[in-house]
Amino acid sequence: MSNQVPQPQPPADRDDEWVAVVIALGALAGLLGWTVFQSPWLQDAQPRLQSRQLTEQENLPTKPRGESPTPPPLESLRNQAEVQRQSLPTGKGPDDSGGEGTAATDESSPLAITNASEPQPEPRSPQQSLTVPAPSVPLSENGADSTSTPLTPPLVFSDLPSDYWAKPYIDALTTRGILAGFPDGTFGPDQAMTRAELAAQLANAFELPIRSDAPSAFVDIPANYWATGGIQKAVMTGFMKGYPNAVFQPEQTVPRVQVIAAIAAGLQLQPADTVALSQYQDQAEIPGWAQEKIAAAIAAGIITSQSNQTELRPNQPATRAEVAAMLYRALIYLGELPAE
Numbered sequence: 327m328s329n330q331v332p333q334p335q336p337p338a339d340r341d342d343e344w345v346a347v348v349i350a351l352g353a354l355a356g357l358l359g360w361t362v363f364q365s366p367w368l369q370d371a372q373p374r375l376q377s378r379q380l381t382e383q384e385n386l387p388t389k390p391r392g393e394s395p396t397p398p399p400l401e402s403l404r405n406q407a408e409v410q411r412q413s414l415p416t417g418k419g420p421d422d423s424g425g426e427g428t429a430a431t432d433e434s435s436p437l438a439i440t441n442a443s444e445p446q447p448e449p450r451s452p453q454q455s456l457t458v459p460a461p462s463v464p465l466s467e468n469g470a471d472s473t474s475t476p477l478t479p480p481l482v483f484s485d486l487p488s489d490y491w492a493k494p495y496i497d498a499l500t501t502r503g504i505l506a507g508f509p510d511g512t513f514g515p516d517q518a519m520t521r522a523e524l525a526a527q528l529a530n531a532f533e534l535p536i537r538s539d540a541p542s543a544f545v546d547i548p549a550n551y552w553a554t555g556g557i558q559k560a561v562m563t564g565f566m567k568g569y570p571n572a573v574f575q576p577e578q579t580v581p582r583v584q585v586i587a588a589i590a591a592g593l594q595l596q597p598a599d600t601v602a603l604s605q606y607q608d609q610a611e612i613p614g615w616a617q618e619k620i621a622a623a624i625a626a627g628i629i630t631s632q633s634n635q636t637e638l639r640p641n642q643p644a645t646r647a648e649v650a651a652m653l654y655r656a657l658i659y660l661g662e663l664p665a666e
Contacts (some may be wrong), residue, residue: 477501480498481507483511483513485512485515490515490647492650495651499650499654503530505527515646517645518579519580519585519645519648520576520580521574521576521577522557524649525560527556527653528566529555529563532565532593546574557574564594566588583612583638585649587619589623590620590623595622596622597619598622602621607636612638628655628659629652
């Protein structure tokens with residue numbers, strides 16, 4: 327005899343009850359919807375809603391016919407392009423070094439939008455280098471610097487005849503603003519040169535580096551003296567020196583030997599063999615401290631050796647014409663004037 331216990335069976339009519347409930351709810355919902363749509367209040371509200379929509383459409387701004395729609399601003403398109411560019415994958419550079427690459431774009435894509443008014447730089451390869459030419463100074467036909475002081479017509483002096491031996495030198499220097507005459511229109515070519523005049527002409531003739539600090543004020547040169555600036559420059563560039571006790575003696579005449587020695591010292595001419603001094607009959611009158619400087623000036627062409635010139639006259643006062651000739655030849659030595 328079996329010991330199995332019979333299981334209770336669910337009532338068979340439970341599914342039929344759920345079906346009946348669903349049908350009843352559907353019928354009730356249909357009845358409620360029909361009642362609402364057939365109500366007088368809803369029928370009156372529909373015309374009012376349609377009238378309100380028509381009024382809002384009439385108040386909207388209208389555009390003339392044929393007008394194209396306003397395109398989005400360029401800045402907006404650029405922003406969109408930037409967002410799309412950031413979303414694109416990046417690759418390696420052309421050298422495969424792992425650097426960030428650039429995605430290729432089509433001209434029709436937003437990434438290719440550019441402003442036509444802005445010039446676009448030409449691409450340059452990484453290996454391309456920029457060659458800068460070395461600066462150069464234009465030279466004249468004789469090799470002199472053409473950027474020097476502009477030339478002006480030579481000054482005309484009442485005491486300088488056209489056949490005077492030093493007139494070519496004086497004219498060449500006055501055209502460059504190196505020399506000037508006196509207020510009365512004379513030059514005084516045979517007049518003895520003073521130390522103040524020599525310092526002023528040396529300062530005008532040569533633009534050389536400063537070699538010493540500004541000198542102490544000379545006790546015999548007032549602050550408003552006409553040649554104060556020239557004297558200071560001549561001393562600072564190594565052409566001239568003062569005397570002991572801070573004395574310069576600006577009105578003292580200058581011997582020829584001191585003029586030659588001053589030019590040689592300022593140009594830093596290398597000492598030369600004093601055998602060149604033997605051509606002068608007055609060689610013994612040349613001070614020992616100046617012999618090498620005068621020999622260097624002869625080697626540099628500042629003093630010309632002529633067959634008929636047998637005396638140097640070192641201790642005689644130098645004239646303004648003689649100093650002009652020496653300055654001219656010194657500028658030839660520096661390459662700033664053409665050779666004679």
